[in-house]
Amino acid sequence: MSQPHTATVFAPASVGNVASGFDLLGHAVEGPGDTVSATRTETAGVVIEAITGLAEDLPLEAERNTAAVAVQALLDSVEPGFGISLRIHKGIPLCSGLGGSAASATAGVVAANALLDAPLAREALYPFALAGESVASGEAHGDNLGSQLLGGLVLATHEHLLRLPVPESLHAVVVHPDFQVATRDAREALREPFDLATVVTQQGHLAELICGCYENDLKRLARGLVDVMVEPRRASLIPGLLKVKVAAMDSGALGSAISGAGPTVVAWFDGTERTAEAAEAMRAAFERAGLAAEAWITPVDARGARLVDELPEDAR
Structure with a gap:
């Protein structure tokens, strides 16, 4: 079965650090989030068509945008033979402590992955999302990314993600x-x-x-x-x-x-x-x-x- 031409993904806001888990623990939030639509293009590379929502002044240049950098890292790794254009809708306020830059990277890379002929496992997307997040934060930390990718409460090291069991209550x-x-x-x-x-x-x-x-x-x-x-x-x-x-x-x-x-x-x-x-x-x-x-x-x-x-x- 052929893969879709366009895929749209919602990535939730997240709680970073989780008290004693500085840069290591994060959990997803049922509430606001960023939405990214990815479309296959015949031209190699990543372009951003538009950014809407709460932060329309974010950079349209692919090399400065968390979602675009994450998607480009994925394309560089798998070499799918096509490029991707992105439309980004920001639902998370800037500088809010809710993982907004990470959510765009997460939504972008998950959407792009859905367009691949052989999509990768969700955990395998982590290093690509991490590359995108580092553009905004200046360093690679995955506490927000991990929970946005996997859901729930996640322990995120530089290399691995571990979803932790959470009491149902x-x-x-x-x-x-x-x-x-x-x-x-x-x-x-x-x-x-x-x-x-x-x-x-x-x-x-x-x-x-x-x-x-x-x-x-x-x-x-x-x-x-x-x-x-x-x-x-x-x-x-x-x-x-x-x-x-x-x-x-x-x-x-x-x-x-x-x-x-x-x-x-x-x-x-x-x-x-x-x-x-x-x-x-x-x-x-x-x-x-x-x-x-x-x-x-x-x-x-x-x-x-x-x-x-x-x-x-x-x-x-």
């Missing part, structure tokens, strides 16, 4: 304020080395989080949802952060943390009984700090990138 409240954290400021906050005791403590928390997932032990998992390294240094970059986290914990959260570099904040819950209450309390805390905010309630084991029928109506 786990849900997250993800709250995004109308605010941007500059990448340069987030990186500058981490410039000074960390002392060994702090690193060891963080490693222990990450181990607790992963073991809690495998053992379905929510108490152990909660002990792992504490970031003693990165969050304390970046907290001052996000207005109202500490009060937002207090609102989450007062609403029954197992733990809460900055998503990615921020300003989005995520809190995990056992079940959904108090998630609506938590979402409202966390939004209100941001509002008291002068920031409007929106929230999504999502299973931690949310779906990853998937084929869809078409681009959103306002992108066509």
Whole structure:
């Protein structure tokens, strides 16, 4: 059977770092996402036809765009004998801590893969998506990419992805304020080395989080949802952060943390009984700090990138 001429893929937003899992753990979000349509062309290489949605000022030059670089890396590897044109619709705000640059790379490479005569396994797309993400971040880290590619909670090293088991009851409240954290400021906050005791403590928390997932032990998992390294240094970059986290914990959260570099904040819950209450309390805390905010309630084991029928109506 011949492969399609065009494929369109939605890649969800994602929570990066997941508390103690800096640059290693991410989970998909049932909510906003980026959508990329890929079409075969007779001309070799990758071109971008249009970028619509929340970030229309992103570069149209293929070598500067995360989706295009990811797709080009795939084409360079498999040499399919055709090129690809892309239409990108951004549904994730820029500098939001929701994996927006990664989502475009993920959606692009999954869409392009669907056009191949012999599509690769989803895990095999990781290095190509990583090449795209590095254009935006300046370095290769896959915490957002892994969960967007595979769905759920994923441990992402430089070479491999591992989808972790997630207790069925786990849900997250993800709250995004109308605010941007500059990448340069987030990186500058981490410039000074960390002392060994702090690193060891963080490693222990990450181990607790992963073991809690495998053992379905929510108490152990909660002990792992504490970031003693990165969050304390970046907290001052996000207005109202500490009060937002207090609102989450007062609403029954197992733990809460900055998503990615921020300003989005995520809190995990056992079940959904108090998630609506938590979402409202966390939004209100941001509002008291002068920031409007929106929230999504999502299973931690949310779906990853998937084929869809078409681009959103306002992108066509």
